[in-house]
Amino acid sequence: MRVRALAGRILSQLRHDHRTLALMMFAPMLVLTLIYFILDETDHPVAVGVVNAPAEYAERLEDYNVTARRYSEDEARRALRAGEITASLYMISGRAYIQVDGSDPGRAARALNALERAGPDPGRSRPDLRPEITYVYGAEDLSDFDYFGSVLIGFVVFFFVFLVAGISFLQERTTGTLEKLLSTPIRRWEIVCGYVLGFGAAAAAQSLLIACFCVYVLGVMLTGSFFLVLLVTLSGALTALTLGALLSTAANSEFQIIQFIPLVVIPQVFFSGLFELSPALTALGRCMPLYYVAGALTEVMLKGGGLAEIAAPLSVTMGFSLCFMALNVLLLKKHRRI
């Protein structure tokens, strides 16, 4: 009863606070869209300067999403320096000499890959010997965004829920409403549960919106069930919300909540499994909730895993949430013992 009253109050507060609502719902979409434009660059061809090479070679380059331009040797050098092309190619008696601008490793790698694959190779002359490639997970046209995107959904929701819940719980303390609340017969666990229920409902709406946006608008690959994506995102949001509320007890102002972001939220991205780390660092990642959220999301979205495959990481994030909630109930003792 009191839990429901508290949850209802949090939702009314959010409903009236249009800015915070927009921050929760639209800021994540903006961030994800920007990242989408950055990572989803398979459509932007890499330009390569061809000084002398067989015409069919240059044509084949186009198949690998590389624009080939005919240049003289001097022009090629100038264009490379000006950044108009990523690599230039000379053929001298059948041997290719490639000059490459390696300042952007991603582009350089794509140019080199295309140049190599377009060159004469035995597979081309003997089609029957061409390797047979099957994608067990993912697909040939999978972009970086498909890979990052699955993890980013979890992260972005985590980030914004952490921020909003942390600040809201802090304000309860700094505006004196927590004290007023504690002068009523409400129990400490009822306060924490009310928060989880209220913000949980908001986080569920947010997760739904973001997951829909990612899958259906940005076209992130989804092989598993959409419902499971929601479930994992929501479990991550719950962890963020309980962690935010917990850490807010150690902060005295909104700014001090912001200070937790580089300390608590950002590092989790690096340990979330997106980047290859040494075993020691990977082990460290296992202490972080986002590691499990990211793992479960990749499993469902890219590998088509079902509930059985994500049961373990999902229960770990739930465990984190319960732990944070219990700690919060204990920490509220500082404000009222009973």
Add this chain to the structure above:
Amino acid sequence: MTGDCIVLEKVNRFFGPAHVLKDINLRVPRGEIYGLLGPSGCGKTTAVKIIAGILEASSGEARVLGEKMPQLRLMNRIGYMAQSDALYTALSAEENLRFFGAVYGLRKSELRRRVAEVTELVNLTADLQKKTRDYSGGMKRRLSLALALLHRPPVLLLDEPTVGIDPLLRRDIWRELHRLAAGGVTILLTTHVMDEAEKCHRLAMMRAGTLLAQGSYGELLAETGAAAIEEAFLYYGEKQDES
């Protein structure tokens, strides 16, 4: 101690090394308005919070309605108005009232009736739908008072209830407090406005964590030979400094 509704017995309170309340003894009979007078920082608010059950005494005992505080069950019978206005500023006055009403466990129909009654009392009926963010200081104070009265508590603890309220409304509020007291409600309030002292049945003067004197307005004046309560306060204050 029959009829004593609020009792503090040898209450001490420390915040770290700071000794904020020193051996406070205080009794408020049922149906009385008891004023706690003193400058800010003298420990009034700490004493009120101990009675309200938010804080606990480091030593000594606080009892409300004959039972030892803090106790959740008793908190339903206490109306507490904090010194700072504890309102959800993003919400309207009505939403604030409805939320706390639900926390106190009021039923829907009763809640609706009580919201209308208390807002009428503090003269906020016309501004009920306004967000409290847009309230003036006095309006916030009045809403805080309405929140404390909402669940008809037999014990009212009001920390500086009339700060920022205009004289006309202040008179109305005092009239209401007397009406409540006549109906058996026990009221303990703090103030540093000396002219409000006269309106309390009984007074306690507080300074630097100790109770200097207790008694009715008339008794305190008679004992000190002072013409006004401010003078009486100075008298006790100087006496404390000498000893």
